[in-house]
Amino acid sequence: MRDQHRGSNNPIIFVTKDNDYSINSQSDPELGLSEVDYLQRCLTPAEMEDAKDASDEWRRVELAKSPKEAVERKSDDKLVSENRGNSRGLSGKETAWDQFIEILEPTSAPTSSASTPSAKTPAATTRYYMKTPVPYYFLRDELGVSESNMLRISLDHGQVLALSVERNLRPKVAWLRTALRLTQSEAAALVGSSPGLLLLSIEDNLAPKLSWLQEDLGLAFRDRRNLIVRCPQILTTSTGSLLMKLAFFQDDLGMSQADVQKALRLMPALLMLSLDTLMDKVEFLLAAFSIEITDVGSLLVRAPALFFQSIEDGLKPKARFLRRDLGLDPPDMASLLRRMPRALNYNVVRRGRPFLQYLTGQPLNLSKGEVARMVLRSPSLLSTDVGSPRFLHLMDALQGATGLPPGPAFASLLQRFPMVLSFTAARLQASLDVLVRDLGCDAGEVALVLQKHPQLVGYRPEAVRLKLSLLRDVYGLEDLGAAKPAVLKAPALVSYSLDTRLRPRLEMAAAAGVPLERAVTWLPLTEAKFEERVGRSSTEAISLADTPLLRQRPNARLRKILRTPKAVKGALLP
Known part of the structure; x- marks a missing residue:
């Protein structure tokens, strides 16, 4: 009977006092799981016992009275499942449907062997009446948690699906929506990304965390809400861990409360980093970039993503490139990091070496020191991809606008305004349109302006x-x-x-x-x-600028008026 129904598409309907849940028993060929598989993880022993067949046309063959009994059931004289623990994974090719419940079949007589091959047997429908809502379907259908998140919850957080809907899930979801003023879709995303929230106590865990964000961090409601929506795992972190990180930011790094707030607005997940990780990153930055401890707080405020990079695979190769390949000395390294800390978020090594070779090679022939000065003036150059169509189009447009071929003169222009290498051809053209369309400059005049002041395109x-x-x-x-x-x-x-x-x-x-x-x-x-x-005296020159004498020769007439007696001077005014 199992073999006949495996891969079938017979509808199965579970009915609660609130909803009918129609599912089918066909397994997903990619996942090896079906909605029925998830359903079995949702059923508590009591709910399994309460399931009753409400149709005279169909009969229930067997329903496992408990997950333990179902796990111990054998198929083809082999154990089909091992100890599952927290509902994680399935053993072999068996599904939870095979392990937990016998396939249901219709009680009507089978199709006659004389029937034509084209005749189709009506879909076998099974109907269970459940006394309480099923957690899986509450989260998926009522709350709106996505299928992908439901799969993750089923595999990694099976204990959530054992909670009572009425006593646990529904009250906690309602509390979260009220406390954070969440829409239903926001609440679904919150639960889907951090289902462990539903295992926490409102009084002992959730409410105190929100109070801590308000009282200790001084965050306004809007900031607290955004913080939790973007990083709900904060609510699952212990209060002691949060206090230690806050003390590290304020006491060790010298950050003010306002600085901490700014950093968390940009990157709420900073509170999820361990203290050891934070300290390791701080020690490396102090040693490799010759910065002060007070600079680290500024880095957290301006470029918090820096602290999520690996030291060995991210920060160390970038520091090595800046010092050895580009030739920056320690003060320059510190200056670069202070000026634009997010420059270290770029793929400095992969793009920096081709960029350095492009500028120092033919036909530009810039020295390594000249390139280093360009990078210090415009650190965003470290993200330049010299092989990209964007860069190639920009070079063509810039050479055409300036009338300069690749060579020393063009290299000199790039040195004077290195930021232009970060532009797109479209942005360059928008700046040139002012000269061409508004002023009526021809190509030669545009080239003259750019050679005199290339910064104009910026x-x-x-x-x-x-x-x-x-x-x-x-x-x-x-x-x-x-x-x-x-x-x-x-x-x-x-x-x-x-x-x-x-x-x-x-x-x-x-x-x-x-x-x-x-x-x-x-x-x-x-x-x-x-x-x-x-005029020698700007104040009197402005006050007397409209007199007939000043209209002729301002400076000479001004000197004459200053020597004129007051009575005569008054007669000169209109």
Whole structure:
């Protein structure tokens, strides 16, 4: 009878007071398990005893009264299962269905041998009436835990499926949803990723952990909620372990409570690392990168993922590459880590060596020291994949825009603005569109601007347009294209602050009648020297800028007015 039903697709219906659960007895060919297999892990001995056949058309052959009895049952004179312990795994090719329950068959007469081959026997349906909900189906169908997570729960956390739905599972799920204000899908994901939560006591474990997050860490409700949703295993960690890690962060690393909060917002799983692991990483970073203990706290805040890397397979090879291959000395190593700690999250060795060979080889011929200085200015270069289509397209676009072939001049441009190597061709083109479309520059003029100030392609196009609009508005130009001569003469003008340097200085120069092309060349000067160029006394030059005399020759007329008596000076004003 077992052989006849193995691999069949006969529907089986389990009925509780709340739901009907329709399943089939066909095993998944990949997993060797079926929903029936999971069901047997859900049935307690009492529930098995209470299962009753409610149909006159079908009869129950046999239902194991307890898991132990079913495990000891033999098939083909062989023991089909060993001690299962916590419902982990299955022995051989037998399934839990074969071990726990006899296949049910219809009591109706079998199909006559004279029937035609095409005649199909109706699907055999078995109906059980269960007095209490089945834990498996509560989690899967009512809560919405995914099938993949249910499989993991069945194999690795079978004890969860032995809990009472009404006395345990439902109250805990309701408490979690209320305490953390979870949607049903969020609660399902929480339970699916950390089913061990359902084995903990609300009063003794779950509630005190949430209180600890609020009182000791000072986390607001939103942060507590996000912390648990992203890393629910925190609730399964002992309070003593959490306290020791908090003391390590604050007392040993000198982190403030705000620093700890920032680090946990980025990487809640920091609380899951053991103290030994944290100490080993700290000791290595101090020795390999010559940083101070106070720097470690900053690393935790800015790049907490760094502490999840293996020392032997991750951090040590990267430190060796930076020191031996790139030639960075200890102060440079420390400077790199302080400036951009997440640079060590890149695949530095696999991408760094080809990148170094590309820049030091033909035709660029940069020295190792020059490449090292480029990396210190822009650590994100360590993630550059010189063989990727993105990088190759970028090089073609950059060489076309600057008019420079690969060689010393192009290498010099890369040294002046190494960050451009992290761009995409699309981002480069968006910056060039400002020059081409807004200013009306031709290819030669674009190349001139980039050779003078390659950093221009690193600014946001919107920010550049705002500064060009300021030139137009202050000097009353017809359009942005009228500002092209000023940009060609001093393209670095777009690098200055709009409100603290460009606006006040250009307004001062325009009021004094200084031409735009001349004023933009004075922008790099200090404030005192700029005022001296515009007029020896900027205050009086601005206040008298609209007088007829100043419109003619500002500096000469200003000196004449300063020597004029007050009565006569008043008559000169409009």
